[in-house]
Amino acid sequence: MIIKLSPQRRDDLLEVVKTGQVLNINGEEFDFSAIPDGATLPRSAIHSEWFAGDVEMISGDLVVTLLFPNPANYSPAQAFPVDLVGVPDGPVAFPQPLAAPPSPEAFPE
Template identity: 65%
Template sequence: MRINLSPQRRDDTLEVIKDGDMLVINGEPFDFSKMGEGDTLPGSAIRSAWFVGDIDKVGGELVLTLLLPNPWNYSQEQAFPAPLENIPDGPVVFPGPLPVTEDVSIKEAAQ
């Protein structure tokens, strides 16, 4: 599976668990196991705001794009994310934000 990421500044939480050709996104399952080689599932067929564009099956693997919510303290890796490839089953690991220091969190809280 190849997951491309489309970053967007927002405070949502994205939790994804991969199980073969199934993704569980924030507790909601999306099963793509019936897709065959060369198939394309239009993005409009998926009722979820987390998917961006179509989902393709190329070379035996799913290729899709997910929205990546970036917190206020987003990192360069979140702002310009590399595609996630060869993702093992289990929780999907996304790029993390910058650490929060006391000085930064006090300034942020004052705004």
């Protein structure tokens, strides 16, 4: 599986778990196991805000593009994400944000 990320500045949480050709995105399951090689499932046929493009099966690899929320402290790896190739089953590991800046209370005057 190849997951392409389309970054957007937003504070949503994106949790994805992969099991074979099935993606569980924030608790909603999307089963793409019926897509034959060379086929494309248009974005308009997928009822979820998290998909940013068509889903394709290319040479046995499922290729999906997901919206990728970037928090206020987004990192360069989040702003310019590389494709996730050969994604294993289990929770999908996404690029992480920069460390949160210390709160003003951490610096008493």
